[in-house]
Amino acid sequence: MTLSIPMIMLLVVAGVVAIGFYGLIISRNLIKVVIAMQILVKGSLLALVLAGRTTGKVNLGQSMALTVIIADTIVAVIALALAVQIRRYFGTLDLKSLTTLRR
């Protein structure tokens, strides 16, 4: 296992994705969840660019990365708008008290 650029990048990507996933599961505040999702998507961005480089299809990887940036920004925008409305109508952003499913 040589310490080459791809190896380091792989470790970084795996780490960022892991941190993002962890944040997604563990967070209790709705906005924190959106932040964690953003981190997860940054990891996937790096993965896309990296994958483009290693397979030789550089342009494809970068185009996909651009699409992912735009899509994930829109998702964050709408999620934040939803969070603001939830705060207005429910008074709280706590995940545990937001659920209305009967248990």
Add this chain to the structure above:
Amino acid sequence: MAGFLILLTIGIPWLGALVVWWVGDRHPKVEHTLAVIFSVVAGAVALGLVSYNNFAEALHQPVGGAFGDFTFIPDGLGVFLAAVATVIGSLAVIFSVNYMSGEIGLGRYYAYVLLFIGAMAGLVLTSNFLLLFAFWEITALCSYALISFHNDDPKAVKGGIKALIMTQVGGIGLLVGSLIIYSHTGSFDIRYFLTNYENVPYVALTVVAYCFLIAAAAKSAQFPFQTWLPDAMEAPTPISALIHAATMVNAGVYLLARFYPAFEYIPYWRTAVIVVGVLSALMAALMALVGTDLKRVLAYSTISQLGFMVYAIGVGGIFSSQFHLLSHSIFKALLFLGAGAVIHTVGTRDMTKMGGLGKTMPFVRTVFVIGGLALSGIPILNGFWSKELILESGLAEGPIGSYIIMLIVSGLTALYTFRCMWMVFYGKPRSELHSHDAPLAMGISLALLAVGTLFSWLLAGPFNRMLSMTLPTHVINLKEGTAILGDVLLEPSTYLALLVIGLGIAAWRWRKSLQGVVKFLGVFGEEAAAGFGFEDLNQGIVKLVQSGAEGLRITQTGLLSWNVLAIAVGLAIVLVFLALGA
């Protein structure tokens, strides 16, 4: 040119759906007019497309390889069904101008109808399995939305959900079959599969054949899936005419006809198809005989006639089944629209309350009688020619037992048709009902359909030629022009069938003297009215699924964290499988 016409045939109704929905419910007259214009234009385009029929691909759109290419082929099977869908669609829309006047939610109604017409045209013209499945699902969606159109009526909603679930089960069969074909041939193209079906290993091909049979049976309301069609009669009558008589239920028959060459030699497949067709025809005819709801009787009749078509495919008569499909679409739509005219004015669907309506509704009576005669198979009308062709191929190539049963069903058809016509239009009125003859828009559609019933059999020759020229994978005996019709007249089986039909009509005429027989069969009649136990089977399945779902409810906690945890666990399992060398 053909490709452009295909785009128009699918695109114009879809564009119309968006436009009518956008116009909004505050301008109902505009909505009516726009819907009629769009559907009539689509019908004209589809009729123009018929002259461009060809066995070559007309439209080929590569979409990146993952789903194959989106191809459309205007071959004989496809263009004729597309023409049927759009033309009868436009007639149903014209009928709706009067039938649905004053209803709320018109935009929703017309949008779904136009969406359905476009999707049906796309379904029969496409040559890509996934597009076929996509259009299949769109038609199921529109059917559900239109059955439950009066969504404040619980019966309508129940009927819609029942139709949706049962046809979706069929859709699963279609999807699984397509994916199995893809995994063995590497292509999503239907034409490619039909020419290279030997490359698919035997077991897989058998599974695919039976999956497609399930899909077709569920969509066309054949045994054992026949319970959804009678309950779908809660839909407004133009919808019953369009979707549940003339187009969507034809999709199953189309599927079987399209894939027949590939599945012909699978052992017992043809037998299974014949059994499905014969059982559906027989059971539905018996249920129609004891029915009292006008639309339900027509629904049972549809199931029975579709059984004829399925039986025809089972014995190998592709042309006769498609020709009967053409005739049936026309006369069944006529019957349904006529029934709609009756129901619209008298306000009830119960035939025991009707009677003697012929005096106040002479025009509707005339067209309904024309349709009824075609359904029974009286000579000169289109039903006669197509039904005789089916019985001929059945006698020549099928098991003799099934032929005899189908002959008896033809007699039963005549019997229940005459019963239905008599109960509604003749005799003395059984209760005080307000009635007047059909208004203009309804009259136009009914008249056009009646003309079609009287004359569409003349298309037999060109239709045969179109099918045999453009379907290179099917074996269709090419016979010119009136030679086919001449054959029908010369076959002894024709006269045998006419005899049985005559017996059926005679049985109705002298029913009073047959009261003894009726009492003896009374027990049978109760079973028939209860749907031969299939309704109870459905209820049982529904209860089972609901109790299972109640038990699984504890997994839905409503907390995001649990859901993401489940995602992470799933990911771990997949990765473990991959690491172990899958």
Add this chain to the structure above:
Amino acid sequence: MLYILIAVGLGIWICAIQAIRVHRLLTSAIWLAGASALVALMIYLLDAPEVAVIELSVGAGLVTVLFVFAINIAGEEELAIIPVLPKPLVIILIVVNAVLLIVLNLPAFGVELPPVLGGQFTKTMWQERGLDILLQIVLIYSGVLGVLGLLSEKKIHPGEEEQA
């Protein structure tokens, strides 16, 4: 080159962990901005300058402004620190996933990066991925409409009031 990448990678890790760990939302958003900037830098170091620029302006700029805006409107909230699920379980699960991912991808990454021929990005983007661009534009418009729909008051049509 190698050491710069290691440093930037460590920086991303630290910023991300801090973004999850801190309790105040505004601080979390700032840490996210830092992580985005470092990610943009790393993408630039991987020879993809256009993507890096867009990521920097959108990811580190626009999204951070949006977060700050939303946090100000929604307000900070003092929450109980007990998470819904036990932390050790989650950590084990995540570590298992990460290790498996790395192990599965190892063979593909043993080699050096191939050299990249530059300058083809815009041509590819517009010609070969045209459908993508179109869909992104549709996505942006639907996002704008969605936000407008979510954050606006309901309008009552005068006609409906009379019918009701």
